[in-house]
Amino acid sequence: MMAAIIAEPSVSSVDPSLDQSNRSVVELLAGWLEPMGFRCVIDPLPDQPKKVNLIATLHPDGPRPEGARGLVLSGHTDTVPFDGDRWTTDPFTLTERDGKLYGLGASDMKSFFALALEATRGVHAGMLRAPLTLLATADEESGMDGARALAASEHGRALAGAAAVIGEPTGNRPVHVHKGIMMESIRITGRSGHSSDPHLGRNALDAMAVVLDEIILWRAALAVRHRDPRFAIPYPTLNLGHIHGGDNPNRICGRAELQIDLRPLPGMDVDALREELRERLRERLAERAPDLEVSPLSPGQPPMATPADAEVVRLAERLTGHKSQAVAFATEAPYLARLGVEAVVLGPGDINCAHQPDEHLPVDRLEPTVRLLRQFIQHFCLH
Ligand SMILES: [Zn+2]
Incomplete structure (x- = not known):
């Protein structure tokens, strides 16, 4: 058989x-x-x-x-x-x-x-x-x-x-x-323009720097908030795995995307985590006002x-x-x-x-x- x-x-x-x-x-x-x-x-x-x-x-x-x-x-x-x-x-x-x-x-x-x-x-x-x-x-x-x-x-x-x-x-x-598995994409849409005048566009990579900083802070907060000694790595992990943005040094970057992998511990809710990430990023980016989109790359486990x-x-x-x-x-x-x-x-x-x-x-x-x-x-x- x-x-x-x-x-x-x-x-x-x-x-x-x-x-x-x-x-x-x-x-x-x-x-x-x-x-x-x-x-x-x-x-x-x-x-x-x-x-x-x-x-x-x-x-x-x-x-x-x-x-x-x-x-x-x-x-x-x-x-x-x-x-x-x-x-x-x-x-x-x-x-x-x-x-x-x-x-x-x-x-x-x-x-x-x-x-x-x-x-x-x-x-x-x-x-x-x-x-x-x-x-x-x-x-x-x-x-x-x-x-x-x-x-x-x-x-x-x-x-x-x-x-x-x-x-x-x-x-x-x-x-x-x-643990569970989440793979999320964070997309920022700004506006491209000639690099010599920053007022001509809205730089998506500038906003992405803030996003990266906020996600690293969030990762540390999650690891403090959630612990499970049954696991060899007893906290939820968050990996920055892929980033892409822009095309040329002399153009204001109009679009950038970051992909992350997050492994929640038992008891952590996948949908609630996604919402928390969205909220944190919206708050941090507020005054820069780029278009922000947080979406799952797969339904997650x-x-x-x-x-x-x-x-x-x-x-x-x-x-x-x-x-x-x-x-x-x-x-x-x-x-x-x-x-x-x-x-x-x-x-x-x-x-x-x-x-x-x-x-x-x-x-x-x-x-x-x-x-x-x-x-x-x-x-x-x-x-
Ligand atoms: Zn199998």
């Missing part, structure tokens, strides 16, 4: 020339799940018909007892683009070498579906007291459009109350918190903050023997949280080899992962 899933290309990218459909992976999964009794919904993303989510659910025969929550085994079907020249194996041919399985998505995270299916083998409706769902999303690597669409759909709402395991690469150690005492986190800690931690990457967990699904991130791959040539999964992770997932199914779904 792992070899077949990896053989189906499903690159997602913000670059349209690299972006591919994930439908073939989803159809493969549905083709295996349907004969096992799962009801499979293949749900195309609004405005992106070649991208689909799969919601496959095995429902119990009888009525669900009160408090029986059910389980969602969740992952993304897409991979990042790859540098074929730098791979020593074919990225689409699962290859075993020195105790490792190489392939694009071996670690992050297409192989998780094969392990989840293996853990589900032999489970049938009569054994269930609560539903077991396998969720396979589109576009996690290029903006999380799949999870966002799911969070707004009736199929998503049907998952409310369940616990979830998201099989992103954590070396099978549980994770319950991560909210932070993950599953409570440390959530049942699914506690169970993950007990089964793995590891305390749940924070990670530095974002996942789809916040979108599941919007649906009332409490998630732990726990998967067999290693983040260090994800998004790299020769991505791989150690063979000795397979059986422990299947056992672990089987224990989650037992706890949340079986009689």
